[in-house]
Amino acid sequence: MPAKNSASSPTRREFLKSAGAVGAIALTIGFEWAGSTRRAIAVPAPSAGTTFAPNAFLRIGSDNSVTVIAKHVELGQGAYTGIATIVAEELDADWAVVRVESAPADAKRYANFAFGMQGTGGSSAMANSWTQLREAGGKARAMLLAAAAKEWKVPVAELRVEQGIVYHAGKKRQATFGALVPTAATLPVPDKVQLKDPKDFKLIGHHAPRVDAPAKSDGTAQFTIDVALPGMLVALLKRPPLFGGTMKSFDAAAASAVPGVVKVVQVPGGVAVIAKSFWAAKQGREALQVEWDDSKAEKRSSAALMEEYRRLADQPSLPARKDGDAVQAIKDAARKVSAAYEFPYLAHAPMEPLDAVVKLGATSCEIWAGDQFQTVDQANAARTAGLEPQQVSIHTLYAGGSFGRRANAGSDYIVEAVSIAKAYGADGTPIKLQWTREDDVHGGLYRPMYFHKLEAGLNAQGRLTAWRHVIVGQSIIAGTPFAPALIKDGIDGTSVEGAANIPYAIPNVSVELSTTTVGVPVLWWRVVGSSHTAFAVEAFIDEVAHAAGQDGLAFRRTLLEQQPRMKAVLELAAEKAGWGAPLAPGKGRGIAVAEAFKTFVAQVAEVAVDKNGQVKVERVVCAVDCGTPINPDIIAAQMEGGIGFGLGAVLYGAITLKDGRVEQDNFNGYRVLRINEMPKVEVHIMPSAEPPTGVGEPGVAPIGPAVANAIFAATGKRIHVLPFSTSRAT
Amino acid sequence: MSTSFVLNGKAATLDADPTMPLLWAVREVAGLPGTKFGCGMALCGACTVHLDGKAVRSCVTPLSTVSGRHVTTIEGLASTQAKAVQAAWIKLQVPQCGYCQSGQIMSATALLETNATPTDADIDSAMSGNICRCSTYSRIRAAIHAAAESIKG
Numbered sequence: 001m002p003a004k005n006s007a008s009s010p011t012r013r014e015f016l017k018s019a020g021a022v023g024a025i026a027l028t029i030g031f032e033w034a035g036s037t038r039r040a041i042a043v044p045a046p047s048a049g050t051t052f053a054p055n056a057f058l059r060i061g062s063d064n065s066v067t068v069i070a071k072h073v074e075l076g077q078g079a080y081t082g083i084a085t086i087v088a089e090e091l092d093a094d095w096a097v098v099r100v101e102s103a104p105a106d107a108k109r110y111a112n113f114a115f116g117m118q119g120t121g122g123s124s125a126m127a128n129s130w131t132q133l134r135e136a137g138g139k140a141r142a143m144l145l146a147a148a149a150k151e152w153k154v155p156v157a158e159l160r161v162e163q164g165i166v167y168h169a170g171k172k173r174q175a176t177f178g179a180l181v182p183t184a185a186t187l188p189v190p191d192k193v194q195l196k197d198p199k200d201f202k203l204i205g206h207h208a209p210r211v212d213a214p215a216k217s218d219g220t221a222q223f224t225i226d227v228a229l230p231g232m233l234v235a236l237l238k239r240p241p242l243f244g245g246t247m248k249s250f251d252a253a254a255a256s257a258v259p260g261v262v263k264v265v266q267v268p269g270g271v272a273v274i275a276k277s278f279w280a281a282k283q284g285r286e287a288l289q290v291e292w293d294d295s296k297a298e299k300r301s302s303a304a305l306m307e308e309y310r311r312l313a314d315q316p317s318l319p320a321r322k323d324g325d326a327v328q329a330i331k332d333a334a335r336k337v338s339a340a341y342e343f344p345y346l347a348h349a350p351m352e353p354l355d356a357v358v359k360l361g362a363t364s365c366e367i368w369a370g371d372q373f374q375t376v377d378q379a380n381a382a383r384t385a386g387l388e389p390q391q392v393s394i395h396t397l398y399a400g401g402s403f404g405r406r407a408n409a410g411s412d413y414i415v416e417a418v419s420i421a422k423a424y425g426a427d428g429t430p431i432k433l434q435w436t437r438e439d440d441v442h443g444g445l446y447r448p449m450y451f452h453k454l455e456a457g458l459n460a461q462g463r464l465t466a467w468r469h470v471i472v473g474q475s476i477i478a479g480t481p482f483a484p485a486l487i488k489d490g491i492d493g494t495s496v497e498g499a500a501n502i503p504y505a506i507p508n509v510s511v512e513l514s515t516t517t518v519g520v521p522v523l524w525w526r527v528v529g530s531s532h533t534a535f536a537v538e539a540f541i542d543e544v545a546h547a548a549g550q551d552g553l554a555f556r557r558t559l560l561e562q563q564p565r566m567k568a569v570l571e572l573a574a575e576k577a578g579w580g581a582p583l584a585p586g587k588g589r590g591i592a593v594a595e596a597f598k599t600f601v602a603q604v605a606e607v608a609v610d611k612n613g614q615v616k617v618e619r620v621v622c623a624v625d626c627g628t629p630i631n632p633d634i635i636a637a638q639m640e641g642g643i644g645f646g647l648g649a650v651l652y653g654a655i656t657l658k659d660g661r662v663e664q665d666n667f668n669g670y671r672v673l674r675i676n677e678m679p680k681v682e683v684h685i686m687p688s689a690e691p692p693t694g695v696g697e698p699g700v701a702p703i704g705p706a707v708a709n710a711i712f713a714a715t716g717k718r719i720h721v722l723p724f725s726t727s728r729a730t
Numbered sequence: 731m732s733t734s735f736v737l738n739g740k741a742a743t744l745d746a747d748p749t750m751p752l753l754w755a756v757r758e759v760a761g762l763p764g765t766k767f768g769c770g771m772a773l774c775g776a777c778t779v780h781l782d783g784k785a786v787r788s789c790v791t792p793l794s795t796v797s798g799r800h801v802t803t804i805e806g807l808a809s810t811q812a813k814a815v816q817a818a819w820i821k822l823q824v825p826q827c828g829y830c831q832s833g834q835i836m837s838a839t840a841l842l843e844t845n846a847t848p849t850d851a852d853i854d855s856a857m858s859g860n861i862c863r864c865s866t867y868s869r870i871r872a873a874i875h876a877a878a879e880s881i882k883g
Binding site: 074075076077078209210212213214215216217218219220221223225226228234259260277278279280349350351352353398399400401402403434436437438633634637640641642643644645647648666667668672673674675676678680681 | 857867
């Protein structure tokens with residue numbers, strides 16, 4: 001993702017009165033029930049009364065409604081609630097009336113400062129909303145106070161605000177925000193605002209329940225799959241079975257004969273069956289006869305690829321970090337340690353299979369999706385449709401998970417949906433492209449497969465003197481428009497993050513990268529590089545500590561003197577877990593620490609291994625330092641979720657290829673964690689006054705190595721091949 | 731061809747292919763989208779509904795097989811147990827992305843309707859067919875216990 005700093009300040013006056021307003025009226029997705037069919041339609045915001053919208057992130061209605069506009073998509077990570085918490089805090093709003101609406105696709109107003117465009121990822125939502133939204137809330141509050149002062153003819157200094165009501169003690173007056181809206185809307189937006197002293201926070205760092213929990217507990221939360229527009233059709237796409245395959249010919253006769261199938265169309269990605277219902281489209285797709293051209297397809301198997309990666313690890317590679325002379329220092333070392341780790345492709349497998357609704361006309365393209373990459377998707381949709389980006393509008397809905405999948409440079413699922421709507425005739429008929437789980441598991445854009453080779457040298461006193469880390473695997477960024485910004489001197493930063501910035505104080509360090517070319521499309525997967533580098537670093541440092549005859553915690557601590565925040569989470573997790581306390585036979589405790597997206601996480605895992613080698617992770621103690629904790633319960637939830645997500649991956653997760661064909665199809669072959677495998681998790685949040693950083697991804701990084709190290713403690717066996725289920729079998 | 735059954739307490743007749751899975755019939759024909767599609771093979775539980783009070787995977791239940799029977803979806807939940815489960819889900823802030831939660835709530839409700847005081851093992855057995863990729867499992871377990879407690883009073 002482009003790391004461009006083009007922070008445009010949202011201080012420009014931007015008033016709108018919804019009744020008879022000149023200019024934009026914010027559109028929201030509303031729902032109408034017509035008979036038995038649920039319809040999602042774009043409707044103007046409530047038109048009764050005046051709306052006060054001092055900036056692009058906030059609207060206060062004369063009905064006292066407080067609407068926060070989120071530039072980040074809600075994928076489950078709690079972005080909507082976090083965003084609303086920040087605004088409501090500085091506004092002193094009544095949390096009970098705060099609602100959140102997704103921003104339209106508009107990079108000018110809604111760019112993510114970390115990317116220089118609109119999109120969600122890199123656990124960046126809180127970090128880049130912090131100042132922007134505190135100011136948005138604070139300025140609105142200042143204007144409401146100024147309105148009250150004007151109406152009551154009193155100094156602003158004599159006013160106070162509590163839960164959406166402005167009070168003047170002397171005159172015994174009070175007014176709701178809504179009552180002050182007409183006056184506030186006529187006042188200038190202040191250039192500067194005094195933000196709260198953190199000691200006065202009432203929501204930040206306290207309990208603000210999720211804004212989406214009620215709708216997600218009664219079935220009313222609106223996902224893309226739930227969009228139903230009048231006349232809408234459903235499309236399923238038959239794609240080439242091999243990556244890089246193309247369509248040679250197709251016979252639509254049998255598919256067209258399925259009742260409910262409306263049209264079969266060829267698109268660049270395959271052949272689409274468009275029908276009146278999902279079931280008809282699915283049956284139509286099964287009946288469709290397609291001959292594929294596999295001549296240019298990737299036909300290798302995972303085993304052959306890993307064999308090649310192992311060979312490449314011994315060939316010359318590119319330097320990602322070089323301190324001193326690690327190779328020589330290892331040669332000279334009193335004691336040498338080496339290990340290699342193998343990581344498979346991983347699918348994201350969000351619970352909601354990818355889907356998008358597209359309404360394409362001659363001059364406009366309207367998209368409904370759990371959209372994670374609005375600016376990129378808008379541009380790709382426009383290019384596909386033959387329109388200008390500004391002719392493409394995006395309604396961002398709740399996404400049923402993503403873990404990185406919905407943000408990709410090619411906008412795969414969006415482009416498919418637009419190309420199908422175009423092939424259908426671009427006549428304004430809304431078409432919903434629905435992926436099945438098999439489409440998702442077979443669909444590529446996986447976390448890449450990697451091979452890591454590590455060597456270390458210890459001196460006679462058991463001090464770590466040298467560290468060499470070679471990483472072999474595909475680049476996520478190569479071939480995308482982000483390459484110029486994110487690939488430096490041949491090094492894709494996402495391939496080596498978590499390894500090149502190894503936090504331990506070691507005099508000689510060499511981190512090297514060998515980038516491979518494979519015809520399997522790859523993508524960032526929750527916690528990106530650290531999904532494999534953290535395992536390699538933290539499993540290997542444990543092996544090195546053991547070789548040095550030292551305890552894993554003590555060994556790490558001595559190497560983290562210059563890393564106070566990392567050392568502190570490590571110590572906190574160890575202390576809360578009772579590190580060093582005796583455990584029953586067959587049980588073991590392992591520790592790991594990682595920094596990802598400037599958040600520090602340490603975890604201690606306790607495992608029980610039975611006689612058959614079955615691993616049960618019983619307890620995980622997690623310490624996290626994410627700067628100022630905005631919403632502690634969401635931080636805890638993201639650590640819990642990250643642990644479960646990462647644990648499922650290291651225990652079972654693997655996409656494997658046999659002659660180029662993906663061997664898994666659904667949740668039977670691609671196993672994920674289930675409730676009976678979820679450990680007890682305790683989360684401890686480090687108090688901090690540092691600026692907030694993200695929590696959606698970092699919790700995933702340490703769990704794999706913490707568990708692997710615990711398995712070693714219990715059994716004396718090291719895990720070198722992931723997932724663990726593979727290791728047990730070999 | 732049409733199939734008649736009781737949907738959320740009311741007589742319903744759906745005009746659809748009788749081999750169509752109940753999932754798609756309730757979503758696209760009856761217009762009740764709370765029940766979700768996750769795998770299509772009874773592997774993930776996102777599509778869980780109650781058929782005559784028992785939790786079933788609607789993605790592999792042909793519409794024809796529910797003829798004359800009682801189907802309850804998330805939209806029709808009304809029992810004491812269901813309300814307790816939904817209240818506990820909010821109180822313990824269970825949902826993250828939320829997509830699987832209709833199915834989780836249907837399975838949890840069916841469990842409490844037959845077992846007022848489920849143990850952790852009971853929860854494992856009743857809930858292990860419901861995948862949550864956000865791994866909200868700890869809170870699901872806690873919320874089921876909390877719902878059971880709240881019913882006991």
